[in-house]
Amino acid sequence: MVQPYIPQYRVPFFQRLAGDLHDHGVLLTVAHGRPTGSQARRGDIGALPGAVPLPQHAFRLGGRTMLWRRLGDLAHHCDAVVLEQALHNLEAYPLLASARLRGGPAVCLWGHGRTYGDRPTAAERALKDALTRRADWFFAYTDAGARHVVRGGLPAERVTVVRNSVDTASIAAALARITPGQVLAFRARYGLTAGRTALFLGGLDAPKRIPFLIAAAELTARRLPGFRLLVAGDGAHRGLVEQAAARPGSPVIRLGPVTDAEGKALLGAAGDVLLMPGAVGLAAVDSLALSTPMITTPCAAHGPEFDYLQHDRNALIVPGGEAEFADEVVSLLADPGRLSALRRAAREDARHYSGEVMSARFTGGLLRLIGTGN
Known part of the structure; x- marks a missing residue:
């Protein structure tokens, strides 16, 4: 091979x-x-x-x-x-x-x-x-x-x-090992609020639409006090994330690359949604394995794994710009019942991948x- x-x-x-x-x-x-x-x-x-x-x-x-x-x-x-x-x-x-x-x-x-x-x-x-x-x-x-x-x-x-x-068995095993104390300590370290935390997992490059991601996060934070976006990844657009994270009052927190199962599991346990307005590839599998619903867009240069996502079942696929995207983030985080339903479907669908x-x-x-x- x-x-x-x-x-x-x-x-x-x-x-x-x-x-x-x-x-x-x-x-x-x-x-x-x-x-x-x-x-x-x-x-x-x-x-x-x-x-x-x-x-x-x-x-x-x-x-x-x-x-x-x-x-x-x-x-x-x-x-x-x-x-x-x-x-x-x-x-x-x-x-x-x-x-x-x-x-x-x-x-x-x-x-x-x-x-x-x-x-x-x-x-x-x-x-x-x-x-x-x-x-x-x-x-x-x-x-x-x-x-x-x-x-x-x-x-x-x-x-x-x-x-x-990806190796979803390792992610599932790591999730099972996460304790409430670890989640509380992680949230305290980064100033996170339960129910108001989003993740980004992936490469920081042009296909991922990093400027869109940052703008949508800032719009969300204006409407949802305590909202934070944890950005895990690296790439050519790392500087954009660093600049956003350095602005006073910014909701963006840069973590650097997180590729191991334990790191992903802790993010999934502490986070509520996964934001991916740009190209979706194997991040779709991460979303399902972590039971952390993805919010994405239909118009990006997606990879084949985008087919694993179903709108309003295990993910949200939102047309429009940054404002419409932020609207959906706010709406979902304000509706725990809908978020729980998406989580359950993601957990069920993860069995196939x-x-x-x-x-x-x-x-x-x-x-x-x-x-x-x-």
Whole structure:
């Protein structure tokens, strides 16, 4: 399995997948490059024992960063190689073009299915669909991604939906260990008021709409005394958060990156809602696992995991600008019954998205692929 790099949140998944495959006599090797661009600025590189670092070369072509990772003999001594579905990963092209011709390993792609966030050109969409059709198997993050590649010509029997997730079991276990005393101490440390605390968990970069987040928090605080927004994350827009937090009377509190299960659990126990006006990705899983309903917008460059959210069931999806967003935050925090209903639904829906579910689905797809001799 070839990855751009190994973020901390993926380490438990790779360890679980290696164990599940080993139970069926299959050895998993994870190879990886180095993070670039916004990935590098997030500072979330994880350590995976046994992972193989790959020589990586990056260069610009037509305004896009292209990456070439040299696999060496790795791809010649395996039954299957799993690559990220991305046009900028050049190692995929020769493998997809020649695997069937020279009897090489089965080539699988793992990804969104369609392009999220950016707006690809017609030529880019056509090229991505053509490459995907050449794959022996496709591992889709979500049902919507699977439907897209099937519409693009890949047979449905060669597609597995993995339900992309984080290690929710660790979050659940950490939540169970949180004591009332810990929550009280945390609230006292940051001057938090129960029922008036919001969270942000994620990268501090342009797709997350950090200026919108700050403006909405300030509007909320004007109407709801004691309201605070805890910002956990890092990235290129960290300075905006630092400036907001430094203003006298600001409701914004910058915590820095929080990636471990214990840290997320304490935030979930002390917070009431999770604010994400920008791009929603795996933060949707965090929201469900923490039973902390998300308030988001429909117009951001969301990732595939946005599909896990249902308006007025486990989340609120609010159209409009900062004022409308703040209105919904105030309205929800002023309605404990509605907030409790959203929490219950989030807790129920979290069962469908976990590292265990994701690994089992991935394992099933790989075993079917290897077993059919593709």
